[in-house]
Amino acid sequence: xASHGIRDRVAIVAMGCTPFGEHWDRSAxxxxxxxxxxxxDGAGIGTHDVDAFWLGTAQSGQSGITLAAPxxxxxxxxxxVENYCASGSEALRQAAYAIAAGAxxxxxxxxxxxxxxSGYQGLNAFPIPNDGTxxxxxxxxxxxxxVPAYAERYGxxxxxxxxxxxxxxxxxxxxxxxxxxxxxxxxVDADTVCEAPLVAGSLGVYDCAGVADGAAAAIVVRxxxxxxxxxxxxxxxxxxxxxxxxxxxxxxxxxxxHFPEVEAAARDAYAQATxxxxxxxxxxxxxxxxxxxxxLVVMEDLGFSERGxxxxxxxxxxxxxxxxxxxxxxxxxKAFGHPVGxxxxxxxxxxxxxxxxxxxxxxxxxxxxxxxxQNLGGYPGEMVCFASVLGTEPDx
Numbered sequence: 001x002a003s004h005g006i007r008d009r010v011a012i013v014a015m016g017c018t019p020f021g022e023h024w025d026r027s028a029x030x031x032x033x034x035x036x037x038x039x040x041d042g043a044g045i046g047t048h049d050v051d052a053f054w055l056g057t058a059q060s061g062q063s064g065i066t067l068a069a070p071x072x073x074x075x076x077x078x079x080x081v082e083n084y085c086a087s088g089s090e091a092l093r094q095a096a097y098a099i100a101a102g103a104x105x106x107x108x109x110x111x112x113x114x115x116x117x118s119g120y121q122g123l124n125a126f127p128i129p130n131d132g133t134x135x136x137x138x139x140x141x142x143x144x145x146x147v148p149a150y151a152e153r154y155g156x157x158x159x160x161x162x163x164x165x166x167x168x169x170x171x172x173x174x175x176x177x178x179x180x181x182x183x184x185x186x187x188v189d190a191d192t193v194c195e196a197p198l199v200a201g202s203l204g205v206y207d208c209a210g211v212a213d214g215a216a217a218a219i220v221v222r223x224x225x226x227x228x229x230x231x232x233x234x235x236x237x238x239x240x241x242x243x244x245x246x247x248x249x250x251x252x253x254x255x256x257x258h259f260p261e262v263e264a265a266a267r268d269a270y271a272q273a274t275x276x277x278x279x280x281x282x283x284x285x286x287x288x289x290x291x292x293x294x295x296l297v298v299m300e301d302l303g304f305s306e307r308g309x310x311x312x313x314x315x316x317x318x319x320x321x322x323x324x325x326x327x328x329x330x331x332x333x334k335a336f337g338h339p340v341g342x343x344x345x346x347x348x349x350x351x352x353x354x355x356x357x358x359x360x361x362x363x364x365x366x367x368x369x370x371x372x373x374q375n376l377g378g379y380p381g382e383m384v385c386f387a388s389v390l391g392t393e394p395d396x
Contacts, residue, residue: 007272011225012218012352015216015217015218019181024116031112031214033070054078082341089388100222111215164311167314168314169193172295184337235390237390242384270389282372283364284354344373347373371389
């Protein structure tokens with residue numbers, strides 16, 4: 001894939017985020033205002049100082065007016081983007097590219113979703129097929145197919161596979177218990193995970209991310225301007241996005257043990273950031289753990305584990321806070337829930353905090369200077385994937 005990238009030309013100088021969870025008494029407008037204000041406060045500016053806005057949302061509004069109205073923006077370009085669960089990341093990508101192109105000096109990316117009071121319960125198979133030839137399984141069912149496929153291909157017995165997935169859920173809930181904005185702030189043990197009611201296949205309740213409301217925002221500027229706004233900017237090393245052709249749904253060879261779109265986005269991001277060995281390059285990573293087997297598989301798609309060995313790395317604790325490569329240090333989608341348009345920016349905020357040494361009791365050693373965000377949307381066989389690399393220094 002030909003991608004020139006914008007390495008070290010754009011910096012994130014401030015981010016904001018609301019609590020993720022059930023906001024029955026608040027609107028999408030309220031959530032956007034809160035996240036935006038937090039970001040503005042971090043940069044010490046107002047909306048009048050922001051030249052252009054990008055909004056990522058899948059279901060909470062159409063057009064830029066969704067953001068322009070609650071912020072009372074006048075005469076500003078506001079663009080709404082949508083790319084499934086990667087909508088917030090897509091907003092950041094567009095804002096960063098606009099800054100790198102020289103079109104604007106200051107841009108903001110916002111992600112929002114308000115779904116708890118819409119009737120959305122996370123199990124929809126959307127769009128509903130009408131000709132009998134398209135997908136008819138829910139997201140939980142589609143990602144649940146990864147479990148038997150992975151176990152059979154790599155010779156992992158059923159009990160061990162159950163232990164591996166439980167370990168991922170336990171890790172992410174433990175991390176989320178340390179984050180004040182997480183939807184679920186209670187640790188769970190492996191027995192609780194394994195004995196929970198089943199949702200689809202062998203996936204239980206604790207294998208699935210929850211539905212949540214929330215919003216997040218980021219302010220980006222040219223790298224050379226970053227210190228006007230903060231002493232600790234975070235520099236964008238790479239932004240990559242891949243939309244699959246959806247052929248996996250009709251491909252009898254599609255094996256559900258890896259996601260080609262994740263591999264392609266990671267490969268492109270690593271090339272932009274000149275990352276040769278992802279197993280040793282990153283201080284931490286935020287990845288899309290919509291379901292526990294998703295996190296397992298992307299460890300291999302991202303090159304963090306050799307093919308067929310991620311389950312061993314999970315059991316060895318390699319991806320835990322004290323491990324060699326901490327993953328989902330804020331608890332991920334498992335602990336935060338998944339307000340679709342906001343999740344990608346929430347992931348970036350955790351890397352932003354970690355790289356600045358501001359993650360509190362979740363703080364990990366970031367001396368390696370690089371963090372990875374991987375955010376996907378869609379289903380196995382029909383997927384989009386975003387990957388970014390962030391760093392503490394412009395020449396790292």
